[in-house]
Amino acid sequence: MKKRYLYSLVLSIITFVLLYLIFDFGILLSIPITILVYIGGIFFFKEKDIRKYDKNILMHYCYLISKIDNYANIISNDVIDKNIKDISSVAEKIVLMLEQKPNKVTQVYEGFDYYLPQTIKILDYYVYLHEKNNKTKEEEKFMEEINQTLDYIENEFVKLQENMNYTKMMDINASIEMFKRSNEKVNNKVS
Numbered sequence: 728m729k730k731r732y733l734y735s736l737v738l739s740i741i742t743f744v745l746l747y748l749i750f751d752f753g754i755l756l757s758i759p760i761t762i763l764v765y766i767g768g769i770f771f772f773k774e775k776d777i778r779k780y781d782k783n784i785l786m787h788y789c790y791l792i793s794k795i796d797n798y799a800n801i802i803s804n805d806v807i808d809k810n811i812k813d814i815s816s817v818a819e820k821i822v823l824m825l826e827q828k829p830n831k832v833t834q835v836y837e838g839f840d841y842y843l844p845q846t847i848k849i850l851d852y853y854v855y856l857h858e859k860n861n862k863t864k865e866e867e868k869f870m871e872e873i874n875q876t877l878d879y880i881e882n883e884f885v886k887l888q889e890n891m892n893y894t895k896m897m898d899i900n901a902s903i904e905m906f907k908r909s910n911e912k913v914n915n916k917v918s
Contacts, residue, residue, distance in 0.1 A: 735768030780829035784836065785822055791843040792818045798850045802857070810877035814846060817884040824891050838887045846880050849873065 742764040747757040796815040799808045818839070825835050853873050856866050 731769055731772035734772040735765050738768045739765035780825075780832045785825065788818070788822060788839050788843060791839075791847065792822070795843070795846050795850065798854070801854055802850070806874050807853070807877065810874060810881060811850070814877065814881045814884060817881065817888055818843070821884065821888050821891065824888070828891065834890065835887065838883065842880055842883055846877075849876060849880075 739761045743757055743761040746752040746760055747754060752760075792815050795811060795818075799811045799815075802808060802811070821835060821839075825832065853870065856862060856870055859866070862870070
């Protein structure tokens with residue numbers, strides 16, 4: 728749960744308790760005011776959910792990426808190894824892009840916070856199943872479908888990378904347009 732929703736909930740509960748139980752406003756008046764306080768709190772505490780560029784967080788992500796990459800040495804399946812290498816490669820490129828463009832942290836952090844640990848869990852489970860002797864039908868099905876799952880994760884990382892590339896191109900285009908406009912103004916003043 729995002730912090731702003733939690734803080735807003737706490738604030739609205741306190742407001743309701745104050746209005747209804749202590750000041751005896753009545754339920755019909757206390758509930759609408761409490762709802763308004765909750766909605767206002769969401770906007771008021773919006774800053775609590777903004778994440779900042781942090782080298783320590785990036786180092787943690789690099790650690791998770793290297794942990795994923797190490798599974799290529801553990802798992803002896805060429806297709807899975809390729810998927811693992813591809814996921815690691817794209818994730819490393821995203822980290823490098825983030826170092827150059829730190830204003831994209833929220834987008835990257837949300838993707839990495841979900842997909843990196845999920846990938847590790849999936850690969851851990853695969854290794855566990857690979858070593859297990861008596862597998863259930865569901866476990867065998869999971870092992871057969873792991874490539875599709877890893878492909879999906881890789882595609883999500885590729886989408887994240889493409890989105891970052893797109894916004895980088897948009898920033899470059901905006902800079903070029905500003906340069907053209909300022910150049911036109913200078914040329915008009917000189918003429």
